[in-house]
Amino acid sequence: MAELAKTSEAVHRDYTGAKIGMWLFLFTEILLFGGLFLVYAVYRTKHQADFHTAAAELSVAIGAANTMILLTSSLTMALAIAAIRRSAKTASIVFQSLTILFAVIFLVNKYFEWGAKIGHGLYPNSPELLAQSHGTILFYGLYYVMTGLHALHVLIGIGLLLTMLILTVRDRITNTDFVKLENSGLYWHLVDIVWIYLFPLLYLIT
């Protein structure tokens, strides 16, 4: 522990500090999406009926499937951290890879979902959409922006988790030094939480 006196190393071993930092970052994410939820709330209040008819166009099945996929990826993420704590390196690598796989499947689904909508001429500023009611325009605007921002976070998550995977393989993340993996997990669970709200708000307005 002699080098602890140099403290910039000691700083990085403050797990609680690292986790506080990560949680504070998540708070900023909550408010970033929170701003969008505010926009959603205001426009939904103004255009109840339009939102209902517009939302009926979305496929509940795809939305529900994607919800389950993300929830399962959250499980494998938690298991990956639990595994590294037990020094089960291989198990952790498997769980991390599964998490990434689920994330990719989520995005593939999203791609087809967006593709189908765009194929029907339903995208921001499209002539088809502009012919519809204000509420419908706003609903689809929210749909694209909210799921788009969320998908961007999934994409970043994939990059982050790939980095963690490499670090685990190279023994840079071990059972005594895994706060990076834990913080990546926190990020990933937050992405999941955002979706937990997006799903009913966009797909289940009946």
Next chain:
Amino acid sequence: MNDKEQNISTGAYIGIWAALIVLTGITVWVAGLHLGNLSTITALAIATVKTTLVLLFFMHLRYEKPLFIIMLFAPIVTLATIIGLTFVDVWFR
């Protein structure tokens, strides 16, 4: 590091996951009932229960220092206040 966390078994994690899946099923089912205004409230309530499960277990908040949970109230209260005050305008305009 917190040793208590070590105690969450794989089975417990899977249990939480199962609960989350079941809750997702319930939201979809409730949405099909056409409860009107009530359906938004139930959907948000169920989403909040799911979020709480993720926060407490997957994100280990249950096993962290109380400071973490106290801090978490800051963004939640802020967001609620912002939305509430904006609606003082939206509702009465």
Next chain:
Amino acid sequence: METNFYTYSGKHRGILAWILSTDHKRIGLLYLSSMFTFFLAGATLGILMRLELIAPGPTIMTAQTYNAVFTLHGVIMIFLFIIPGIPAALGNFMLPLQIGARDVAFPRLNLLSWWFFITGGLIALTSLFTGGGPPDTGWTFYVPYSIRTGTNVSLALFGVFLLGLSSTLTGLNFVTTIHRMRAPGMTWFRLPLFQWSLYATGWVQLLATPILGITLLLVIIERFFGVGFFDPAKGGDPLLFEHLFWIYSHPAVYIMILPAMGAVSEIIPAFARRTIFGYKAIAYSSLAIALVGYLVWGHHMFTSGMSDASRVVFSLLTFLVAIPSGVKVFNWVASLYRGSIQTDAPMLFTLGFIFLFSIGGLTGLINGALSVNIHIHGTHFIVAHFHYTMFGGTAFAFFAALHYWFPKMFGRMYREGLARVAWFIIFIGFNTLYFPMFVLGWQGMPRRYYDYLPQFQTGNIISTIGSWILVSGLLLMLFNLVRSISKGEKVGDNPWGATTLEWKTSSPPPHNNFAEIPTVTTGPYVFK
């Protein structure tokens, strides 16, 4: 021979030893120098605006140029000078020193914040010379104009987005540092008050800036994809943009003023030679300001067509936020009572701060009163009000703190006589420049117009002359400080006889801040 952080040799050499350094002291000085460069640019634009207004009709620029100039003046002064101002420059330098730590919690993130800052600043400046010409929306970027104008708004918005990110990450770093890195014995109520203000500011940065981020992103998306959120033709609600914008931008004024209040709370005990009056009241009022500051944004929208109910609620809440500020002013003045006051430059700037900020704060209440606001909204009265709080408040406190910590940062002293003369010129120039605007605004002269009715000319001439006085004072002050970095008289580690921890280490501090981490046994302001 002990090396200080200037002579310490790290991994890199030359300029890289600065722009790649993770040492909070070097990063603080990076901010300080880049900020002052931006400040001079913003001040130049301000001077040009005042020159245009010396006579009615076109004087030195066209109406379109004037629109661009006031936009850029606002963007630069707010996002590049006064928001990073005290926390990022002086806060970075002093935060670890004051709590007895060797660095901030995340040194590399700290460097990244500066990189976001400088990139965002340069992008914002690039928007001047590229695309459809400099943005002409005002720093508030109000829709629907900002989504329709052909000027280079998107790039400027992206620059500001990066600046917001930088500010958020600084807040994250500071809050974590204050939680985790205090020296042994440094309990929460032994924290210097500057730290309390940085802590409160950090939370505001964390919880308010993301709203700005998403709002700016939405405007950019709107400009590129025509989603319709803020376009009335597609059902969008421009008022919602104003809500989102001010949800950030009102708390942002507390990002600007809280650290200033904190710095003042350090200087007063040091120059009155007695402990601060009402330590806890000042500490808690920082948190209270951060909290209540969230609830008042609607006072910027009284004439925008909000519901009557919300106008009444926001007006009432605005009056509440004056209470914690009043608590602070009361405590500062009470701390001076029976102190043995020394009137060196830091103290003079501090007294200037208390006086000018009080005017700014009280005129804020005038603006906050719903009925009066209808009369003065969008006039020069508002311009005068916020320059009294932001310049008379924050910038004066910033200059006070700069003089106060100058010997700590550079190990040398500025020339006291010159500093006092500069203070006097700045104080006179400031009031000559901005006070007439109260009168002009009350008489009905609108802001953001490059032209005015002939009856307003006298006030405008006085104001423009004031801008010349103010700038000469500022230049004198900067000259004094810059020359003293290398030519100033060498002084000891604690020339003011102050009591907080940063004065216990050498000047300039060593790379690791303290040879040995101090143990704290008393509150911050115990004078023997």
